[in-house]
Amino acid sequence: MTKDMLTRRTFLGAAAGASMLALAACGGSNGGSDAPAAAAGDGTDAKGDGVMTYADYMAAAVDDEVVVECFVQDTQSWWEDQITIYAADADGAYFIYNAACSEEDAAKLTAGQKIKVTGYKAEWSGEFEITEGTIEFEDGSTFISEPVDVTDLLGTDELIDHQNQRVSFTGMTVEPSTDPDGKEVAYLFNWDGSGAAGDDLYFNVSKDGATYSFTVESYLTGEDTDVYKAVQALEVGQVVNMTGYLYWYEGANPHIISVEVAE
Numbered sequence: 001m002t003k004d005m006l007t008r009r010t011f012l013g014a015a016a017g018a019s020m021l022a023l024a025a026c027g028g029s030n031g032g033s034d035a036p037a038a039a040a041g042d043g044t045d046a047k048g049d050g051v052m053t054y055a056d057y058m059a060a061a062v063d064d065e066v067v068v069e070c071f072v073q074d075t076q077s078w079w080e081d082q083i084t085i086y087a088a089d090a091d092g093a094y095f096i097y098n099a100a101c102s103e104e105d106a107a108k109l110t111a112g113q114k115i116k117v118t119g120y121k122a123e124w125s126g127e128f129e130i131t132e133g134t135i136e137f138e139d140g141s142t143f144i145s146e147p148v149d150v151t152d153l154l155g156t157d158e159l160i161d162h163q164n165q166r167v168s169f170t171g172m173t174v175e176p177s178t179d180p181d182g183k184e185v186a187y188l189f190n191w192d193g194s195g196a197a198g199d200d201l202y203f204n205v206s207k208d209g210a211t212y213s214f215t216v217e218s219y220l221t222g223e224d225t226d227v228y229k230a231v232q233a234l235e236v237g238q239v240v241n242m243t244g245y246l247y248w249y250e251g252a253n254p255h256i257i258s259v260e261v262a263e
Contacts, residue, residue, distance in 0.1 A: 039141050042143065043088065043145070045089075045114070045140055050067055051067050051069050054068075054091035058092070064120065065119070067117070069117075070087040070088060070114075071088055071114050071142065071143035072109050072114075073087055073144065073166060074111065074220060075109050077222075079219075081102060083098070083106055084099070085099060085135075086245050086255075087115070088166065092165065093145070093163070093166070093246075095127065095129040095130070095164045096119070096133050096135075097122070097130065099134065100134050105137075114143070115137055117135055119133030119134065124249070126249065127249060128163065146166070148162055150246065151168070154252070159246075164245060164246055169241065169244075169254070170262075173238070174203065175211050175236065176204065178193075180193045188202045189201065190202065197223055198222065198223045200215055200218045201232070205240065212252065213253070214254050216255070216256050220257070221256075230258075230260070231256070231259055239261070240259055241262055244257050245257070
């Protein structure tokens with residue numbers, strides 16, 4: 001079984017357990033690399049011939065071929081000549097799942113790098129993504145998105161309008177999860193507590209009486225990262241501020257990349 005199959009199975013479990021987020025052929029890389037040296041931009045670069053705007057992409061039907069230009073924000077771990085990319089432009093964000101990518105080119109997928117992706121629009125339990133993608137590197141400006149605070153949109157129909165974007169959540173309270181032994185804890189390894197160190201982390205946070213399940217995706221931010229360690233140090237009742245990517249699985253299933261305990 002591949003890592004990506006395991007990742008998909010993890011999201012299935014999360015739904016069951018959540019209480020309701022110059023051109024060159026490409027390869028893959030893990031996130032957290034330094035941004036490229038090109039000049040920073042605002043993500044509004046004119047689209048090339050035959051390239052969709054974000055609105056065009058969202059209007060496309062599932063299974064349609066799509067062509068987008070966007071900027072790398074983060075990547076999951078490269079695996080067997082495939083990589084999953086979190087990308088954005090000034091108008092929205094894209095989840096590029098298992099794009100064809102060599103290990104050598106993976107190292108070039110640094111934060112802010114402009115790429116062109118050709119693939120097919122797909123939908124997975126509410127998450128719109130690009131599959132069977134091929135990637136070309138493009139010259140030009142770089143772009144790193146700023147987080148949009150969506151705390152007040154939790155539980156609303158408007159939240160999905162920010163799907164895959166870099167988002168923030170403020171003033172949320174850590175709520176208990178129940179481990180396999182029936183003990184209340186601040187987080188679980190895997191959605192049901194069946195995992196171990198290095199697996200995804202799941203933790204519950206609440207706002208205005210409603211509780212939500214958030215995830216630290218281990219293929220994006222593994223056990224040696226600051227966010228993984230921060231979640232392991234959480235205590236029930238603490239108030240936290242977070243940023244992440246608004247992944248979706250039968251509702252919001254954010255992939256959290258930063259957690260800070262509020263003063």
